[in-house]
Amino acid sequence: MKKLYGVTTAMVTPFNKEGQVDFEAIKKHTEFLITKGVSALYPLGTTGEMLKLTVEERKNIAKTVVQTANKRVTVFIHTGAMNMEDTLQLSKHAYEIGADGIGVVTPIFFPTTDRELEEYYVKVAQSIPEDFPVYLYSIPQCAANDITPELAQKIASRCRNVIGIKYSYxxxxxxxxxxxxxxxxxxxxxxxxxxxxxxxxxxxxxxxxGVSSAYPEPFVHVYEAFLNQDYNLAEELQRIAVKYCETLKGGSNLSYFKEALRLRGMDVGYMRAPQLDITEGELRELEQQLQLLAEEAAFLFKD
Structure with missing residues (x-):
């Protein structure tokens, strides 16, 4: 079974001014990330504003990314939703369209017990072929529910296709x-x-x-340096990557990712309400900070 690895980019979801999904922008962004050398794509997660999307929108976005990538990179679709029925439907759809696997966030907002979480994940994993890989996804600071190592082991023991976890804490x-x-x-x-x-x-x-959705280069170079066992270079590059994380607010305001992409010539549109785009003042400050970073990290962006 395929697994996530290297720089797996959590993709933004482009919206136009009317708040509709911009599928042409999704195609262009997918091409951009593949061209920049990311290892895998992970659309429709937290960075993709998943809970603001309908099931049909999520299906269409997933299909667009999978078809555009066309097996050139690994694509795992995030399919976790507010209820079991939607999660099962999205998970089956990801398999049907030829994705390489799925990620599934814990149920959110309502507290769940370990027994409830175990049965939830087992049902999802068993609803798809046992050779279709599943990643658990724990982001307790947002979801209000956590996956302990003991729980993850129980789920993996019952489901051969539960092969890993994305842990966002x-x-x-x-x-x-x-x-x-x-x-x-x-x-x-x-x-x-x-x-x-x-x-x-x-x-x-x-x-x-998520930051690699706008600036994949620092992370791709870090990963390559580490693979080449040039650990001093990897450490130096990581410091630059951290500066990009800080400048783009680490994903706490996704509008920074979208504006950074726009400044790079990649228009991925706007935020979907209730989130708002950053202000003109914030945009000017972002532009100045990115310009300073570009001078420091110019060697990363040479073709």
Whole structure:
């Protein structure tokens, strides 16, 4: 089974001024990321404003990304939703359109017990072929529900296709515990962009990066340097990647990703309400900060 690895980009979802999904922009953004050398694509997650989308919109976006990528890179579709029925429907659809696998966030807002989470994931995993890979997705600071290592092990023991976890909370002790699941065969990727080199050193397969949706180059270069065992270079590049994380607010305001892409000539539109685009003043400040960073990191952007 395929797995997520390297720089897995959590993609933004482009909207036009009327709040409709811009599918042409999705195609262009997919091409942009593939051209820049990312390892895998992860649309429709938190960075993709998943909960603001209808099931049909999510299906159409997933199909657009899969068809545009055309097997040139690994594509995992995030299919977690507010209810079981939608999650099952989206998961089956991801398989049917030829995605390489899925990620599924925990149920959100309403507190769930470990027993409820276990049965939820088992039902999702068993609703699709057992050779179609599933990543658990834990983001407790947003979802209000967490996946303990013990729970992840139980789910993986019951479902052969549950092969890993995206863990979007910066707790490295927890990461080490996930890495022990299934005798060290469990795939682990943090969702914290700035932890890429540290995560790789611990044995993680890579990172699921939202910042790389706008600036993939620093992260791709970090990953390549690490693979080449040039750890001093990887450390130097990671410092630059962290500066991009800080400048783009680390995903706390997704409008920064979209405006950064627009400044790069890649128009991915606007935020969908209730979130708003950044102000003119914030945009000017962002432009100045990115210009300073571009001078420092010019060597990363040479073709």
């Amino acid at each position: 910066p707790d490295f002790i927890r990461v080490t515990e996930y890495l022990e699941i299934n005798n060290g065969e469990f795939s682990v990727l943090p969702g914290a962009d700035r932890l890429l080199t540290s995560a790789l050193a611990m044995g993680c397969d890579g990172v699921v990066s």
